[in-house]
Each structure stands twice: as structure tokens, then as C-alpha cells.
Amino acid sequence: MLEEHVCPHCGVKMESWIGPPESGWGEILVCNNNECVFYRGSQHDIRHKDEDSNLGCRYALDPDNGYTAFNLLSWYK
Template sequence: MLEDRYCPHCGAKLESWLGPPESGWGEILVCNNNECSFYRNSQKDIHFKDEDNSLGCRYAENPDNGYSSFNLLSYYK
């Protein structure tokens, strides 16, 4: 069982997500709050992408790596 962790950007509880087998991840923790400032501002932080591209990033942590944080590429609504 993973410990409860919270997004440092919005305070939402991180949710468990099982990474796809080809990613090499097991279970990771992800902020799924669509109002999170990290997520809301992430679309403009991705360099060299097309203007009409709908990609953004969510805050995530990898429990298998000491809960280190990383940017999880995601579809931006």
C-alpha cells in the first residue's frame, strides 16, 4: 500500500495509476486535478510543439524511485 501523497502545487491527493507495461513503470501517483496550476500552465511550457497540439503535463511521483517527481505527459482539456 502506498503512502498518501499530495500535489505541492494544488494540495490535491495524488491518485494511484498503473503505468503501461512498455513504460517500465509500475504504480505511480498522479495529480488528476484539472484546476491544478501545474497542469493548467503546462501546455505553454512544452517547447517545440505545434500550436494546435493538446498536450500538457501532470505532476506525478514514482514510489519505486523514492517518490521522485516527474512531469507526466497528458492530453490537455
């Protein structure tokens, strides 16, 4: 059972997500709030990407690594 966490950027409860097998992740926690300021600004924070790319990042925590925060690459709406 994972600890409950809220996103420090928007205060919304983070949701459990199972990473794809090739990622090496097991279960992680992800902020899926499309209005989160971290997510909303992430499309401009990714360096060296094509300008017409729809990539962004979501705030995520890795429970297997002491709930260390990381940027989860995602499709930006």
C-alpha cells in the same frame, strides 16, 4: 501500499495510476486535478511541440524511485 501524497501545487490528494507496460513504470501517483496550476500552465511549458497540440503535463511521483517527481505527459483539455 503506497504512501499518501498531496500535490504541492494544488493540495489535492494524488491518485494511484498503473503505467502502461511499455513505459517501464509500475504504480505511480498522479495529480488528476484539472484545476491544478501545474496542469493548467503545462500546455505552454512544453518546448518544440506543435501550437495546435493538446499535450500538457500532470505532476506525478514515482514510488519505485524514492517518490521522485516527474512531468507525466497527458492530454490537455
